[in-house]
Amino acid sequence: MTTSVALLGLSHRTAGLAVRERLAIPAARVGPLYGALKASFPSAEALLLGTCNRVELYVASDPLPPREGLLGFLASFQGLEPSVLAPHAYGLEGPEAVRHCFSVASGLEALALGETQVLGQAKEAYTLAGEHGMLGPVLHALFQRAFATAKRVHSETTVGKGRVSVGSVAAELAGRIFQDLSGHGVLVIGAGEMGELAAAHLAEAGGRLLVANRTFERAEALARQRGGKAFRLEDLGEALAQADVVVSSASGDGFLLSPALVREAQRRRRLKPLFLIDLAVPRSIHPEVKDLENVYAYDLDDLEKVAHENLKGRSEELEACRVIVEEQVAGFLKDRGERRDLQPLITALRARVQELRAQELDRLPPAERAAAEEVTHRLMNKILHDPLEALKVEGPEAAELLKRLFKL
Numbered sequence: 001m002t003t004s005v006a007l008l009g010l011s012h013r014t015a016g017l018a019v020r021e022r023l024a025i026p027a028a029r030v031g032p033l034y035g036a037l038k039a040s041f042p043s044a045e046a047l048l049l050g051t052c053n054r055v056e057l058y059v060a061s062d063p064l065p066p067r068e069g070l071l072g073f074l075a076s077f078q079g080l081e082p083s084v085l086a087p088h089a090y091g092l093e094g095p096e097a098v099r100h101c102f103s104v105a106s107g108l109e110a111l112a113l114g115e116t117q118v119l120g121q122a123k124e125a126y127t128l129a130g131e132h133g134m135l136g137p138v139l140h141a142l143f144q145r146a147f148a149t150a151k152r153v154h155s156e157t158t159v160g161k162g163r164v165s166v167g168s169v170a171a172e173l174a175g176r177i178f179q180d181l182s183g184h185g186v187l188v189i190g191a192g193e194m195g196e197l198a199a200a201h202l203a204e205a206g207g208r209l210l211v212a213n214r215t216f217e218r219a220e221a222l223a224r225q226r227g228g229k230a231f232r233l234e235d236l237g238e239a240l241a242q243a244d245v246v247v248s249s250a251s252g253d254g255f256l257l258s259p260a261l262v263r264e265a266q267r268r269r270r271l272k273p274l275f276l277i278d279l280a281v282p283r284s285i286h287p288e289v290k291d292l293e294n295v296y297a298y299d300l301d302d303l304e305k306v307a308h309e310n311l312k313g314r315s316e317e318l319e320a321c322r323v324i325v326e327e328q329v330a331g332f333l334k335d336r337g338e339r340r341d342l343q344p345l346i347t348a349l350r351a352r353v354q355e356l357r358a359q360e361l362d363r364l365p366p367a368e369r370a371a372a373e374e375v376t377h378r379l380m381n382k383i384l385h386d387p388l389e390a391l392k393v394e395g396p397e398a399a400e401l402l403k404r405l406f407k408l
Helices: 017-023 027-041 067-078 093-104 117-131 137-156 166-177 192-202 214-223 231-240 261-267 288-292 299-311 316-360 366-394 396-405
Strands: 005-011 046-052 054-060 089-094 185-189 210-211 229-232 245-250 274-278 295-298
Touching: 005 017, 005 093, 005 137, 017 054, 027 046, 027 067, 027 117, 046 117, 046 214, 054 067, 054 093, 054 137, 067 089, 067 245, 089 093, 093 117, 093 137, 093 316, 093 396, 117 192, 117 366, 137 316, 166 192, 166 245, 166 274, 166 299, 185 192, 185 231, 192 210, 192 214, 192 245, 210 214, 210 231, 214 229, 229 231, 231 261, 261 274, 261 288, 288 295, 316 366, 316 396, 366 396
Parallel strands: 185 210, 185 245, 210 229, 245 274, 274 295
Antiparallel strands: 005 054, 005 089, 046 054
């Protein structure tokens, strides 16, 4: 039996950074993407997972959209020719797609093996897909099982112990460059989760922490937490002049560090060695800065080599993780096979609760409706969770009870 699940994507394993950043889709464009997806594939459930090292579009429908159709859709949405992505993209269906999803959520496909940050990103992607009405029973069940798989992997193995985030790998590289970071200025650009992880590792290594962020209050909070100094992005030149190591995770419409900005900082630093590590997708540090005197620049592709060295001696632990993933894949496929006959009831139950939700939302004035949309959506999912779990476990008995209670 196969499930009606497929995915199309590319990652650090199949595409260089120059290709990945062309497909990177910022949060502000995810809503429009889902709108375009509904127009192209009206019956498909969908979820877009984007991280610094991968972009993957998961879909579920009967029949599934062809791989070429999904590739053309993503390329067109980003204003690219399909031929740009085709050599680097992978498409998986059925059990292979399920296995890949569980492995990604568990950090087994990450640049840093066992990374937990991707699990949080997957949960955010799941929530966002739900808010845009793209989740149905198949992807809902798939990602709930993926989250459960990740929890088992990280609680039953030691794969997530130690330096297992992109930020920690960046800090490790900085430590190799300066055997002792004590007294060296370390500038972290971006105060999000990745920036926080990098700041923690760099500060623990003895670096004198500097933090710059678009929202100055977040920079201040992170700097205060680690005994550092905060800067506004417009004062990036001043911060750069005080730094020996820079780790940037802040992406935007253009490069934050241009050759001119770095050249001026180097003049003020009297051409002392400056090491730049770019974790952002799209990149935030102009690639031509590496041509400047005594400037050494690294990006995510370079960090992959460092992360690969960390895999040595961990093959046995990885095998234990794979066993857990295979158990969870088998369980998911079994559930899908046994409960497929219940899908009409699940669909009807969700439709009934959604109908009641819509009736109450219609009673609200327009100014209050937007805020209530998200709250009532979460509440609806929480109300449905226990009945749907009971339906999976008890089958026909629970089905008859739900039909009577909800008048289905």
